[in-house]
Amino acid sequence: MTNILVVADIKQGELKGSTAExxxxxxxxxxxxxxxxxxxxxxxxxxxxxxAGSDTQFIVEDASLEIFSANPFAAAVVKAANEFNADMVWFxxxxxxxxxxxxxxxxxxxxxxTEIIDVTIDGDAVQIIRPAIANKVLQKVKVNTPxxxxxxxxxxxxxxxxxxxxxxxxxxxxxxxxxxxKIKELISDASGExxxxxxxxxxxxxxxxxxxxxxxxxxxxxxxxxAGFGSSRAMxxxxxxxxxxxxxxxxxIVAPSLYIAVGISGAIQHLAGMNGSKVxxxxxxxxxxxxxxxxxxxIVGDLFDVxxxxxxxxxxxxx
Amino acid sequence: xxxxTTVKKVVDVELNIHVENGxxxxxxxxxxxxxxxxxxxEAAVQLKESHKADTTLVSLGSGDNTDIIRKCYAMGIDxxxxxxDPALAKADSPTFARVLQKVYEAxxxxxxxxxxxxxxxxxxxxxxxxxxFLNIPCVSNVIKIEVTDDSHIQVSRLGDAGTEILDVTLPxxxxxxxxxxxxxxxAMRGIMMAKKKKINVMDLAGLGTSFxxxxxxxxxxxxxxxxxxxxxxxxxxxxxxxxxVTAKVVDLLVNEAKVL
Numbered sequence: 171m172t173n174i175l176v177v178a179d180i181k182q183g184e185l186k187g188s189t190a191e192x193x194x195x196x197x198x199x200x201x202x203x204x205x206x207x208x209x210x211x212x213x214x215x216x217x218x219x220x221x222a223g224s225d226t227q228f229i230v231e232d233a234s235l236e237i238f239s240a241n242p243f244a245a246a247v248v249k250a251a252n253e254f255n256a257d258m259v260w261f262x263x264x265x266x267x268x269x270x271x272x273x274x275x276x277x278x279x280x281x282x283x284t285e286i287i288d289v290t291i292d293g294d295a296v297q298i299i300r301p302a303i304a305n306k307v308l309q310k311v312k313v314n315t316p317x318x319x320x321x322x323x324x325x326x327x328x329x330x331x332x333x334x335x336x337x338x339x340x341x342x343x344x345x346x347x348x349x350x351x352k353i354k355e356l357i358s359d360a361s362g363e364x365x366x367x368x369x370x371x372x373x374x375x376x377x378x379x380x381x382x383x384x385x386x387x388x389x390x391x392x393x394x395x396x397a398g399f400g401s402s403r404a405m406x407x408x409x410x411x412x413x414x415x416x417x418x419x420x421x422x423i424v425a426p427s428l429y430i431a432v433g434i435s436g437a438i439q440h441l442a443g444m445n446g447s448k449v450x451x452x453x454x455x456x457x458x459x460x461x462x463x464x465x466x467x468x469i470v471g472d473l474f475d476v477x478x479x480x481x482x483x484x485x486x487x488x489x
Numbered sequence: 490x491x492x493x494t495t496v497k498k499v500v501d502v503e504l505n506i507h508v509e510n511g512x513x514x515x516x517x518x519x520x521x522x523x524x525x526x527x528x529x530x531e532a533a534v535q536l537k538e539s540h541k542a543d544t545t546l547v548s549l550g551s552g553d554n555t556d557i558i559r560k561c562y563a564m565g566i567d568x569x570x571x572x573x574d575p576a577l578a579k580a581d582s583p584t585f586a587r588v589l590q591k592v593y594e595a596x597x598x599x600x601x602x603x604x605x606x607x608x609x610x611x612x613x614x615x616x617x618x619x620x621x622f623l624n625i626p627c628v629s630n631v632i633k634i635e636v637t638d639d640s641h642i643q644v645s646r647l648g649d650a651g652t653e654i655l656d657v658t659l660p661x662x663x664x665x666x667x668x669x670x671x672x673x674x675x676a677m678r679g680i681m682m683a684k685k686k687k688i689n690v691m692d693l694a695g696l697g698t699s700f701x702x703x704x705x706x707x708x709x710x711x712x713x714x715x716x717x718x719x720x721x722x723x724x725x726x727x728x729x730x731x732x733x734v735t736a737k738v739v740d741l742l743v744n745e746a747k748v749l
Contacts, residue, residue, distance in 0.1 A: 181649055238648055239655075240617075240627065265649045269629045272582070272617035281709035282582065284612050298710075301718060303609050304502040307513065310714040314707070350626030350658035354643070358651040371748075395749075406668065413632060413668040414647050419502075419611065420525070420667050428748040438502055445721055449746045451738065457728065466746065467738050468726035475731040483739040487749065 171202055172257045172291055175228075177247055177270075178207040178219060179262035182358075185218050186368050188262030190329035192322055193223030196260065197333055199291055204228060206250035208243055210236030213339075220337040222329075227337065228253060232344035237353045238266055244273035245345035251278055253342065257317055258289075258296075263324040263367065263423055271321045280317035285423070287326040289318075304419045305442040324367050325425020325446045359414065366417065369398030372426045372447070374417050376402040376440075378433020378454060378473050385410050387474070388432045391481050400424065402434045418443035433473045436461030453477070490542040490636070490659075493598040494533045494566070495589065495616070496526040498550060498557050499609040511714035522557040525604025528665045531672040532634055533602050534565035540636050542600075543567055547592050549585055551575040555688065562683035563675030574692040576700040581710055582610075586618035587703035591696050593623060598660060600642065605630050605664040613664070620662035628655055632668040 174196040179186040189205065196203045205224035207215055212231050219227045228250035235242060247270060251259050259274055261267030268284060275282035287308075288299040296313040298320065366372060373392035379385050385405070392399040401411035403418060417424055419442040429447035434440060436452070436459055444450070445464060452465035455472045462468045469476050500506065500513075501521045507514040536542040545568040546561050548554045558569045572588055580588075593601060601620075606613035613629070620627030632652075633645035642657050647666060657663075675683070693699055700706055725741070727734040742749040 238650065238653070240629070265630055265647060268613055269617065272614040273621050273627075275614075275709075276583070276618055276621040282614055282618075283710065284614065297713075302611055303500060303506055304611070305718055306502065306506045307508055308716040308718055309712050310716065312711050312713045313709070314711060315709045350661060351628050351655045352657075353653055354656050355654040356648075356651055357654070403667075407671075413666070414651070416668075419608065420605075428742065428746075449742070449748045450721070451742065457726070462726050463723045464721040465726075466724035467741060468723070469731075469734055469738055470726060470728040471731045471734065476735055479732055479735040480739065483736055484749065487739065487743055 172199065173255055174199070174201040174203055174258045174260060175251050175254050175256035176203065176205045176224065177259065177261045177267065178205050178212070178215065179264055180207060180209055180212060180215065181365060183211060185215055185222070186262065186365065187329065188322070188324065189219070190222035191327045192260045192262060193335070194330040194333050195327035197223050198330070199289070203335060204250070204254045204256070206230065206247055208235055208246040216339045217337060220335045222335070223333045224335040225338060226254065227339050228342055229339055230342045230344055235344060237356050239349055239351065239353050240269040240273060241349040241351070242345055242347045244270040244277070245347045246342070247274050248277045249342055249345055253340065259319045261321045263321055267321045271319050275319040278317050278319065279315065280319045281313045281315045282319045283311060284321040285323045286320045287323050289320065304438050305445060323446070324423050364396065364398040366398040366400050366415070366422045366424055369424070369426050371395050371397035371428045371430070372400055372417070372424050373397045373430045373432065374400035374402065374434060374444070375405055375411065375432050376434030377404040379405070382410060384433070384474070387477050391477055394481055394484055398424070398426070402437070402440050431461050431465070432477060434461055435459045436464065490536065490540055490600060491596065491598045492533045492536060492542045492544045493593060493596060493601045494529045494544065494546050495603045496530065496546055496548045496557055496561060497523045497607045498548070498554050499523045499607055502608050508715050508717045511716070513715050522560060523604055523607045525606060525608070525665065525667060527672040528667050528669050529602040529604050530561045530564055530566060531670045532665055535670065536634065536636065537565060537567070545570065545596060547572065547589065549577055549588055551578050558688050559683045560675065562686045563679040564673055565679065568689070569686070570689045570691070572693065572696060573690050576693065576705055579711070580705050581708040582612050582614035583618055583709055584703050584705045585615045586622055588693070588696070589615065589619045590622050591698050591703070593619070595696070600659055601662040603662065603664050605666050616662050616664040625660050625662065626657050627662040628657060629664040631663050631665045634663060
């Protein structure tokens with residue numbers, strides 16, 4: 171039997187959807203499941219973590235863990251992994267996961283695989299599948315170590331609503347880690363904004379929107395749809411959008427039900443971040459824009475005409 | 490301050506990649522400097538200009554890396570090392586990190602700056618593992634570096650909850666995002682000077698180690714096969730009167746795709 175420890179993906183006190191997705195997959199593989207929640211106030215999430223599919227909930231709660239710091243976070247995960255005798259540790263696709271996974275892997279003497287989209291277990295043989303080269307190829311990777319630490323790409327697995335675990339809370343002491351990288355300040359994301367990586371609908375704005383007025387207009391569409399609001403790199407470079415809104419190989423990987431690309435031509439790096447979306451709608455005035463090669467639905471037109479009309483039509487159907 | 494930066498030569502992701510019989514075909518491939526490494530080099534050169542840092546570049550891998558190293562020289566890097574060993578062709582991230590550890594230990598550096606990932610593997614592990622092996626601090630996905638004093642820097646990183654500002658004790662490893670800077674285009678004078686500069690090329694034995702010593706003979710994982718990614722196909726594209734087209738598409742999103 172394989173023991174899979176899932177690291178709870180918690181943002182601003184809320185459990186993100188990826189945790190249930192990972193636990194569902196772990197159970198589908200026939201594994202014993204546990205979850206580790208690390209943070210300032212995570213105890214109260216235990217019942218949600220059980221409902222999401224874990225049979226044991228390791229809780230590492232301490233005021234010092236309120237703001238993410240990679241070393242103590244990784245040390246807490248290692249502690250839970252050892253406690254659970256985990257064969258695998260799975261992180262959701264987040265900056266937390268990407269920063270912590272290699273540290274955890276070194277400490278557990280485990281193989282480390284980031285951005286995986288599938289994993290198979292056949293007796294002792296473990297193989298993973300992951301995209302590479304800006305999503306142009308897939309790699310099949312054989313794991314040679316008894317343990318594997320993996321970061322799972324957003325949207326790779328689906329949560330099974332039928333799956334539930336049982337509550338078995340194990341409190342662990344926070345690790346004593348001397349970190350040479352101390353958090354002085356956190357400039358928090360604007361509260362109330364929909365998390366891009368967790369959103370069911372994402373609206374992204376590109377160079378076609380030109381300036382702040384264009385950005386605001388597209389943002390209003392995102393607000394109407396209660397969607398995450400993202401951007402191409404061009405808008406970040408132009409200073410019109412924040413770095414953490416960038417969707418693409420270098421930024422956020424998203425996998426919503428609906429991705430609406432407004433005024434985005436479709437550079438390969440951008441496509442690498444959003445081609446896991448179920449349905450893509452593109453709005454662009456250039457009929458030859460590469461985004462139309464991947465979009466399920468395309469509107470060739472000036473976004474300044476089309477976006478207000480989209481808002482109007484959506485209002486009608488939601489009325 | 491002594492700074493070590495790393496650069497990797499990677500396939501140009503803009504071009505088509507052909508996969509046949511589980512391997513990437515060599516046809517039509519072109520190689521470029523990893524974009525995030527270029528950000529790392531720019532960050533190092535900026536620290537050289539503002540704080541008189543001494544900058545060394547290391548490139549790992551087999552084959553001719555002269556062009557990318559000359560580019561970094563032209564940007565302003567002081568010294569360059571190329572660990573050119575055919576054994577590294579199939580190395581995994583921990584092995585690369587162990588080689589970097591050997592380079593680091595030979596050079597008494599204060600700060601290592603790497604790109605946050607390589608655009609061929611997209612793994613993002615080697616820099617963080619290097620710090621773990623050296624037991625020194627590491628901050629990843631950094632968008633700003635400021636020198637506080639001889640033994641501290643302040644960095645900003647993009648985290649999940651927002652921008653985190655950290656005080657980092659040196660020596661440390663920093664992995665940078667493309668948001669940190671806009672890599673400079675080297676001036677002609679720099680390009681001419683770069684041509685004359687020496688590249689210190691050595692194999693693993695020259696570095697005082699061996700493939701076995703850096704864990705290469707017992708990789709934690711191995712790529713057994715490459716497969717082409719299933720390509721999305723373009724669907725329905727509508728041109729015409731915006732109001733009509735928009736109403737039609739919203740109807741399709743509601744009734745056909747069922748995503749609204």
